Amino acid sequence: xxxxxxxxxxxxxxxxxxxxxxxxxxxxxxxxxxxxxxxxxxxxxxxxxxxxxxxxxxxxxxxxxxxxxxxxxxxxxxxxxxxxxxxxxxxxxxxxxxxxxxxxxxxxxxxxxxxxxxxxxxxxxxxxxxxxxxxxxxxxxxxxxxxxxxxxxxxxxxxxxxxxxxxxxxxxxxxxxxxxxxxxxxxxxxxxxxxxxxxxxxxxxxxxxxxxxxxxxxxxxxxxxxxxxxxxxxxxxxxxxxxxxxxxxxxxxxxxxxxxxxxxxxxxxxxxxxxxxxxxxxxxxxxxxxxxxxxxxx
Amino acid sequence: xxxxxxxxxxxxxxxxxxxxxxxxxxxxxxxxxxxxxxxxxxxxxxxxxxxxxxxxxxxxxxxxxxxxxxxxxxxxxxxxxxxxxxxxxxxxxxxxxxxxxxxxxxxxxxxxxxxxxxxxxxxxxxxxxxxxxxxxxxxxxxxxxxxxxxxxxxxxxxxxxxxxxxxxxxxxxxxxxxxxxxxxxxxxxxxxxxxxxxxxxxxxxxxxxxxxxxxxxxxxxxxxx
Ligand SMILES: Nc1ncnc2c1ncn2[C@@H]1O[C@H](COP(=O)(O)OP(=O)(O)OP(=O)(O)O)[C@@H](O)[C@H]1O
Ligand SMILES: [Mg+2]
Numbered sequence: 211x212x213x214x215x216x217x218x219x220x221x222x223x224x225x226x227x228x229x230x231x232x233x234x235x236x237x238x239x240x241x242x243x244x245x246x247x248x249x250x251x252x253x254x255x256x257x258x259x260x261x262x263x264x265x266x267x268x269x270x271x272x273x274x275x276x277x278x279x280x281x282x283x284x285x286x287x288x289x290x291x292x293x294x295x296x297x298x299x300x301x302x303x304x305x306x307x308x309x310x311x312x313x314x315x316x317x318x319x320x321x322x323x324x325x326x327x328x329x330x331x332x333x334x335x336x337x338x339x340x341x342x343x344x345x346x347x348x349x350x351x352x353x354x355x356x357x358x359x360x361x362x363x364x365x366x367x368x369x370x371x372x373x374x375x376x377x378x379x380x381x382x383x384x385x386x387x388x389x390x391x392x393x394x395x396x397x398x399x400x401x402x403x404x405x406x407x408x409x410x411x412x413x414x415x416x417x418x419x420x421x422x423x424x425x426x427x428x429x430x431x432x433x434x435x436x437x438x439x440x441x442x443x444x445x446x447x448x449x450x451x452x453x454x455x456x457x458x459x460x461x462x463x464x465x466x467x468x469x470x471x472x473x474x475x476x477x478x479x480x481x482x483x484x485x486x487x488x489x490x491x492x493x494x495x496x497x498x499x500x501x502x503x504x505x506x507x508x
Numbered sequence: 509x510x511x512x513x514x515x516x517x518x519x520x521x522x523x524x525x526x527x528x529x530x531x532x533x534x535x536x537x538x539x540x541x542x543x544x545x546x547x548x549x550x551x552x553x554x555x556x557x558x559x560x561x562x563x564x565x566x567x568x569x570x571x572x573x574x575x576x577x578x579x580x581x582x583x584x585x586x587x588x589x590x591x592x593x594x595x596x597x598x599x600x601x602x603x604x605x606x607x608x609x610x611x612x613x614x615x616x617x618x619x620x621x622x623x624x625x626x627x628x629x630x631x632x633x634x635x636x637x638x639x640x641x642x643x644x645x646x647x648x649x650x651x652x653x654x655x656x657x658x659x660x661x662x663x664x665x666x667x668x669x670x671x672x673x674x675x676x677x678x679x680x681x682x683x684x685x686x687x688x689x690x691x692x693x694x695x696x697x698x699x700x701x702x703x704x705x706x707x708x709x710x711x712x713x714x715x716x717x718x719x720x721x722x723x724x725x726x727x728x729x730x731x732x733x
Contacts, residue, residue, distance in 0.1 A: 213619045411599055412610075418597070419658070420586035421614035423579075 240441020243390030257376030282358025398497030434498020442490025515565035543718035590659030649680035
């Protein structure tokens with residue numbers, strides 16, 4: 211049993227080494243395509259999180275200044291309670307806003323430590339009776355002019371921007387990624403096919419003396435699977451770079467306040483990484499299985 | 509050990525390689541297959557090993573119906589059958605020792621077995637001193653001995669030989685035939701296709717003659733013609 215394991219490992223690595231240039235090409239293609247898959251998933255998740263505040267009919271959010279007076283706050287609340295144009299609202303106080311902030315940036319403790327509940331803007335999440343875009347914009351403008359209001363974010367602006375952005379970018383990435391995953395599978399298929407071709411004499415002898423088909427197949431399938439896994443492993447750091455650089459860029463941008471929610475916790479990045487490894491391994495295994503099956507069943 | 513009952517094999521383009529062939533070969537027999545080129549000798553042998561499948565009739569090898577056998581069992585059938593060729597089919601980058609060991613390694617034999625069996629078989633074929641040579645450093649006769657060693661190292665019940673002396677001069681051929689004879693006397697059934705008249709006539713073993721796929725003659729102590 212041990213000698214068989216050793217046989218598989220040896221044959222697999224000898225073959226990887228012999229085929230170095232194709233192997234490198236296959237691995238890099240897997241790495242790039244899976245990086246794109248991962249980036250697409252991260253952006254999608256970021257967008258979902260950023261727009262979470264706007265669920266359940268909330269069309270706009272009135273952010274109060276952290277130092278707004280009780281009178282200013284009361285005036286706003288008065289309008290919300292009495293206006294027939296307002297269907298409902300929820301109030302997010304400083305503590306709740308801080309809690310949300312903590313949760314969004316749970317993987318950046320230094321950022322969480324740098325603020326206190328005191329400086330968080332409390333906000334009203336408002337469900338208007340008429341969710342029509344023009345109407346919402348008009349209401350937002352009116353609230354924006356009230357004293358004590360820091361800013362008003364409307365779903366129409368923010369969500370459209372975020373959804374547009376995330377849809378376009380993540381879909382484009384996903385399309386590119388799917389094409390490239392296909393290309394990687396073909397490259398792996400080809401690499402394994404070349405590896406098989408290089409050993410057709412050995413295979414002929416193996417069949418002759420009664421090696422089982424699985425015994426012949428396994429080293430080649432391991433080879434393809436290893437291509438996929440190494441490629442995926444290279445995509446994992448790329449994923450963290452995307453999380454660190456790209457998503458962080460939106461969080462820090464002042465252009466759209468809601469982009470600040472565009473953070474993905476590290477746990478999600480790790481989960482995504484595991485998926486990438488699974489996809490990589492499966493793509494490699496399928497690519498090599500096709501190559502092996504095509505060759506063996508002549 | 510081997511039984512053919514009404515076996516026919518037709519290739520694409522209506523090429524009849526074997527037609528209604530029946531024969532029974534007992535354990536420990538030595539059988540020559542003779543006949544002109546294209547008469548079906550190689551096809552006869554390949555059918556026994558399930559490299560080809562008969563279109564009609566039934567082939568039994570070591571008690572198993574070869575045609576009906578599911579394909580995952582074929583390797584286990586082949587482990588009971590040694591097979592040698594005119595062109596040896598040795599792996600050029602492996603030494604003599606490694607070529608023979610390869611035959612055991614790929615059917616999952618443990619390393620201790622390989623370590624004892626390979627030297628023993630190399631001793632039998634007279635190549636102990638050349639164990640570390642590569643095939644292209646050997647004469648044709650020596651290469652054929654290596655291929656016999658690989659075919660026999662697993663102690664198969666049957667040895668199939670398709671023109672094993674086809675590339676060898678007469679003196680070397682005699683050496684190879686002595687070796688096959690020794691293997692046969694140890695109880696292994698040998699089926700050998702050949703064009704070598706003098707070998708057949710000297711050995712005086714069973715001869716099956718094929719002509720355009722038909723068994724024309726089957727004699728127990730036959731000659732070439
Ligand atoms: N794979 C194949 N596909 C098509 N025709 C084949 C195939 N194998 C053999 N044949 C044909 O079947 C016939 C018998 O061939 P076979 O190889 O059995 O003859 P043989 O007696 O071994 O000849 P030789 O003495 O030249 O080796 C020939 O006409 C050959 O062309
Ligand atoms: Mg032939």
